[in-house]
Amino acid sequence: MEDNFSKQMAFLIEIDKLKRVERRAKIMSGDRLENDAEHTWHLAMMALVLQGHANAEVDLLKVLRMLLVHDLVEIDAGDTFAYDTKGNEDKFEREMNAAKRIFGLLPEEQAAELKELWLEFERKESQEAKFASALDRLQPLIHNHHNHGDTWQKYGITSGQVLSRNREIADASDRLWEYAQELVQKSVDQGFLQE
Amino acid sequence: MEDNFSKQMAFLIEIDKLKRVERRAKIMSGDRLENDAEHTWHLAMMALVLQGHANAEVDLLKVLRMLLVHDLVEIDAGDTFAYDTKGNEDKFEREMNAAKRIFGLLPEEQAAELKELWLEFERKESQEAKFASALDRLQPLIHNHHNHGDTWQKYGITSGQVLSRNREIADASDRLWEYAQELVQKSVDQGFLQE
Numbered sequence: 118m119e120d121n122f123s124k125q126m127a128f129l130i131e132i133d134k135l136k137r138v139e140r141r142a143k144i145m146s147g148d149r150l151e152n153d154a155e156h157t158w159h160l161a162m163m164a165l166v167l168q169g170h171a172n173a174e175v176d177l178l179k180v181l182r183m184l185l186v187h188d189l190v191e192i193d194a195g196d197t198f199a200y201d202t203k204g205n206e207d208k209f210e211r212e213m214n215a216a217k218r219i220f221g222l223l224p225e226e227q228a229a230e231l232k233e234l235w236l237e238f239e240r241k242e243s244q245e246a247k248f249a250s251a252l253d254r255l256q257p258l259i260h261n262h263h264n265h266g267d268t269w270q271k272y273g274i275t276s277g278q279v280l281s282r283n284r285e286i287a288d289a290s291d292r293l294w295e296y297a298q299e300l301v302q303k304s305v306d307q308g309f310l311q312e
Numbered sequence: 313m314e315d316n317f318s319k320q321m322a323f324l325i326e327i328d329k330l331k332r333v334e335r336r337a338k339i340m341s342g343d344r345l346e347n348d349a350e351h352t353w354h355l356a357m358m359a360l361v362l363q364g365h366a367n368a369e370v371d372l373l374k375v376l377r378m379l380l381v382h383d384l385v386e387i388d389a390g391d392t393f394a395y396d397t398k399g400n401e402d403k404f405e406r407e408m409n410a411a412k413r414i415f416g417l418l419p420e421e422q423a424a425e426l427k428e429l430w431l432e433f434e435r436k437e438s439q440e441a442k443f444a445s446a447l448d449r450l451q452p453l454i455h456n457h458h459n460h461g462d463t464w465q466k467y468g469i470t471s472g473q474v475l476s477r478n479r480e481i482a483d484a485s486d487r488l489w490e491y492a493q494e495l496v497q498k499s500v501d502q503g504f505l506q507e
Binding site: 122125126128129130132133134135136137144145146151152154155157158159161162163165166167170177178181182185186223227231259260263292296 | 317320321323324325327328329330331332339340341346347349350352353354356357358360361362365372373376377380381418422426454455458487491
C-alpha cells in the first residue's frame with residue numbers, strides 16, 4: 118500500500134515533463150509554441166463544453182480520462198508532426214515503448230488501466246475515443262486558423278492535406294466537422310492556407 | 313442552437329489565455345515558471361491517480377470538472393500568491409467579476425453550470441471540492457520541495473506558514489496531509505525552507 122503511494126508520486130513527478138514537450142502550433146497569442154500539458158488541458162475543456170455535439174452519446178468521464186493521458190507517451194517519443202510521413206512510420210512502436218515505461222511507474226493495476234485507456238484512444242473505435250480524437254484534430258486547426266496559418270505556411274501544408282487529415286472528425290461529430298471545413302475554407306479565402 | 317455553438321467557440325478561444333497566466337512556482341525542471349493551464353492538467357492527473365486516498369468517496373467526474381475550470385478566473389484576476397495577505401483581501405471580488413465575464417461567454421445554461429462548479433470549488437464544502445482543493449495545495453508544495461525551496465526562499469516563507477496554509481489538506485485526505493508534512497520536514501532538514 119505504502120509502496121503504491123510512492124509509485125504514484127514518482128509517476129506524478131515524472132509526468133511534469135509533459136510541460137516541456139513542444140508542439141508545432143503556437144498558443145493563440147502567437148508568441149510561443151504550445152506544450153503538450155496545456156494542449157491537453159484545452160482538449161479537456163473542449164470535451165466539457167462541446168460534448169453535446171457528439172453524434173453518439175459519450176461517457177464524459179471516460180473522454181476526460183482518455184484525453185488527460187493521451188499525450189503522455191510523447192515525454193519519451195516526442196510530438197510527431199501530423200504531416201511527417203517518415204516520423205509516423207515508427208510512431209506507434211516508439212509510443213508503445215514509452216507507454217510501457219511511463220505507465221509502468223504506477224502500481225500494476227493502475228498502470229494497466231491507464232495504458233489501456235491510452236490504447237483505446239489510439240484505436241479510435243469506441244465513441245469516446247472517436248470524440249476525444251476529433252477534439253485532438255480540431256484544436257490545432259483552430260489554433261492555426263487563429264494564428265493566420267502559421268504552422269501550415271511554415272511547413273507548406275495545403276488545404277487538401279488539412280481536410281484529409283481531419284476528415285475523421287466527421288465520425289465523431291457532424292457539427293465539428295462542418296466547423297472544421299468552414300475554418301479551412303476561411304483560411305484559404307484569407308490567404309492563410311494554400312489550396 | 314447555432315448561436316450557442318458560436319458562444320462555445322468564443323469561450324474556448326478566450327480561455328487559451330490561461331496558458332499565459334504565470335504562477336509563482338517553477339515547473340520541475342526549474343527552468344521557467346509554471347502556467348495555470350499546465351498546472352490545471354497536472355492537478356487533473358493527480359485526481360485521476362490519487363482519488364483512492366481521499367478520506368471520503370468522491371465523484372471523480374465532478375472533481376475533474378471542478379479542477380478544469382477552477383483557475384479560469386485568473387485570466388482576468390491574475391494568480392494571487394498564497395502568502396500575499398493584501399492581494400487576498402479583494403481576491404474573491406476580483407475573481408467573481410472575472411467569473412461573470414468569462415463563463416458569461418458561454419450559452420446561458422452552460423455558463424451558470426460552470427460558474428456554479430467554480431463556486432463549489434471556492435466554498436470547499438463538498439467532498440469533491442475539499443479533495444480538489446487539497447490537490448491544488450499539495451501540487452505547488454511538491455514543486456517547491458523538488459526545486460529546492462525556490463519560491464519559499466524567494467519570498468522568505470517559513471515552514472510554519474507552509475503548514476498553516478496547507479493544513480486543510482487533512483480535511484480531504486489523511487494520507488496526502490501526512491505526505492505534505494513529510495515534504496515540509498524534509499525541506500527544513502535539507503535547508504530549503506526556514507523553520
